[in-house]
Amino acid sequence: MxxxxxxxxxxxxxxxxxxxxxxxxxxxxxxxxxxxxxxxxxxxxxxxxxxxxxxxxxxxxxxxxxxxxxxxxxxxxxxxxxxxxxxxxxxxxxxxxxxxxxxxxxxxxxxxxxxxxxxxxxxxxxxxxxxxxxxxxxxxxxxxxxxxxxxxxxxxxxxxxxxxxxxxxxxVLRHWDEILGVMLPTLRDERRLTYSPVLPVSPTTGRVLQVPVTVVDANAGTIAFTDEDGTPVTQSALGGKSKLQxxxxxxxxxxxxxxxxxxxxxxxxxxxxxxxxxxxxxxxxxxxxxxxEMFLDEKGEKISKSKGNGLTLDQWLDYGSEESLAFFAYREPRKAKSLHIGVIPRAVDDYLQFRGNYHAQPIEQQLGNPVHHIHGGKVPDSVLPLTYGLLLNLASLPGVGDKATAWKFVQRYAPGTAPDTDPELDTLIGLAVNYARDFVAPTLQRREPTDTERAALTELDAELAKLAPDTPGDIIQNLVFEIGKHHDFESLRHWFQALYETLLGSSQGPRMGSFIALYGVENTRKLIAEALSLADA
Incomplete structure (x- = not known):
């Protein structure tokens, strides 16, 4: 910044x-x-x-x-x-x-x-x-x-x-009456009785007093008031002996x-x-x-320093990048937005998407792109091979709850990457592991597939068995689409939701082709086998 x-x-x-x-x-x-x-x-x-x-x-x-x-x-x-x-x-x-x-x-x-x-x-x-x-x-x-x-x-x-x-x-002392003319009409009747533009600091208690004040000498900066113990005081308002309302x-x-x-x-x-x-x-x-507009907490209440009901900077940075926080702050400043842990994954991926689009855009679009203002016009041109959301789904699965294990899957999916040569990707993996561990994995619960879903999963397993381990995600995605069309789903959206709920334990999920390519064909077949075993139980 x-x-x-x-x-x-x-x-x-x-x-x-x-x-x-x-x-x-x-x-x-x-x-x-x-x-x-x-x-x-x-x-x-x-x-x-x-x-x-x-x-x-x-x-x-x-x-x-x-x-x-x-x-x-x-x-x-x-x-x-x-x-x-x-x-x-x-x-x-x-x-x-x-x-x-x-x-x-x-x-x-x-x-x-x-x-x-x-x-x-x-x-x-x-x-x-x-x-x-x-x-x-x-x-x-x-x-x-x-x-x-x-x-x-x-x-x-x-x-x-x-x-x-x-x-x-x-x-302020010279224009005392004019300032009172601005402020008094905005106050409740009882507040007007004690209102003063200047708040003297008590010479005995050191407290900032909300008491009536009289200007003694504006040019000298002298005021008069009654102290907390009832003692009349005349003192300078200057040099830290008072502050203004x-x-x-x-x-x-x-x-x-x-x-x-x-x-x-x-x-x-x-x-x-x-x-x-x-x-x-x-x-x-x-x-x-x-x-x-103000940031709101999960209950729709204004974030307050005294309540401590807002996210701290450290909390955001445990799960999201610095740039994702800046991206969240940039967008729609005149619209009230909920600021809580749940907004972080979307903010991270939206930031990366806008950054990925930036360098191919004409200048007019670049200047309206949030990343131009986040990076002061010096926008990185690197593109990460995975989304934060995809990494979240990976890190939420049993046995992949640590960064080193997640990296093994990533390196198979994106050969040539490594923690020392791809520090931004390394950071992203670590953030996803943190978020998955604390907020996703504890909530996951896979359900039993219906008869229609069972038939579709069985066909998907058979087709995956025919694929090479390094089959690209796009080919797998097309395969998943075609299988969904073969079965009596209300829509393809319901087919993908079934995959998320039976294989991943979540109502939402990633692009399945990319996920299967990342997690591995054989590992995905194991997930399918586990889901089918629930139906058999």
Missing amino acids: RNERATVDSGIRAAATISKAWPYEEARKIIKRWPDGKTAKNGTAEPILFETGYGPSGLPHIGTFNEVLRTTMVRRAYEELTGNSTRLIAFSDDMDGLRKVPDNIPNPDLLAANLGKPLSRIPDPFGTHDSFAAHNNATLRSFLDRFGFDYEFVSSTDVYMAGGFDDALKQ WKVDWAMRWVALGVDYEMAGKDLIDSTIQSGKIARILGARPPEGFSY
């Missing part, structure tokens, strides 16, 4: 200018914003600034990764279209106060004792970092680094404490950092609207961006 800028062919640039692929459509918004490129007040060129935000109140999940990935795709598309320089900031709102204890965190009592304090000032329940935020920030950076993202990590706490937001914070903070960040593009989930549409209004009050133009 590394953002390696290079000279873009004029033909590619021309095609990208009219491409309907969503990263190019998003990039054209930025071009419209800065037709001649972004310039500073002194006239010098500046890079376009992309931003992604993360709240480290829980462990980062694939949804977090997804936002960085999609933003990177828009960033690349913009560079292809313009050749202009860009930057990407991964911003952590670690100055936020912890509101509730996540469900998937150890030592919950430690967090409960520190509710309300900035995430960066709460002890790490994992015991590995200086704070809870530091632990979650490190986790975020680790998986962004694993994918080779080109980004600059920025901690909200660091910027607040160093005074980097002080000027913008003073602007979420929607105001988002707007202030856009203004202070000069953000040009930031996407957000559909659940933040209202926040985007209000923050945009506040950014204009502060004298700046809100960034470009779009609202993407």
